[in-house]
Amino acid sequence: MTDGDGFDLLADETRASILRELATARRESPRDSAVPFSTLRDRVGVADSGRFNYHLGELTGHLVVETDDGYRLSPVGQQAASSILAGAYSDPPDRGPVELDETCGRCGDPLEAVYEDGVLRVGCGDDRAFGEAVPPGVLADASLREATRVLDATLRTDLSAARRDTCPACLGGVDWRFETHIPTDVPMEAAYVAVCQSCGRQLTLNPGLFVFDHPAVVAAYHDAGVDVREQPVWAIDCCLPGAGTLVSADPPRVDVAAGPDGGCEFRLDGTGDVVDGPGRNG
Ligand SMILES: [Zn+2]
Ligand SMILES: [Zn+2]
Structure with a gap:
């Protein structure tokens, strides 16, 4: 291992290829993924054995494990290989915008998806409120419309991690800030900002994102014939920015x-906990 961080380890194309080939071996034979030295060298295509x-x-040691049968990825190496294969470190091509089937619950305009600078965003014309970094590999095999499913999945994963005080990017702990009168495109009276104490990543959650999957809400949608689990978050009205009324700043x-x-x-408190809400039967 070098003194550098993990990024140095992957900076070299040969190393990236080694991880890629070991990931391929794992995909081809999940139960027996170890690759002998000479086979691995052939697959990576480096003639110089010393290099x-x-x-x-x-x-080897951290990202790659050596066994009697050859080399395979460690769990950490698997994660790095996943990022490489998804194209996380390559230049993302811009795409879109394309119109989606859903309309904006606030203004009624059609929702659009656009991919710019590696971020996939969904929203209406002047407010693309739902966005997340998506590796280019996702869009290599999918249309922009199809890729919005990935965005929805990512947003839900982020949300669920953050609500458990965990950073979705690095799994570090997050601290919460309660903010009022945020001057975004659509003014938000109140929002909850999760700040990762390790990597500094920030997530801004509007109040509805704490309750859209509350059992009472899921049941109410179910009674109305809607499976809310099948709806992308941008099609659920309370998840839109601007939902939520500030009743009191202190407390x-x-x-x-x-x-x-x-x-x-x-009614939510400053941490997004419900202090008053629908009872068990209502
Ligand atoms: Zn709108
Ligand atoms: Zn983090």
């Missing part, structure tokens, strides 16, 4: 109406 040995040695209190026709009313 190949050097780069493999740099990876922080925010009202948000969720469910079909906003029939499920919640």
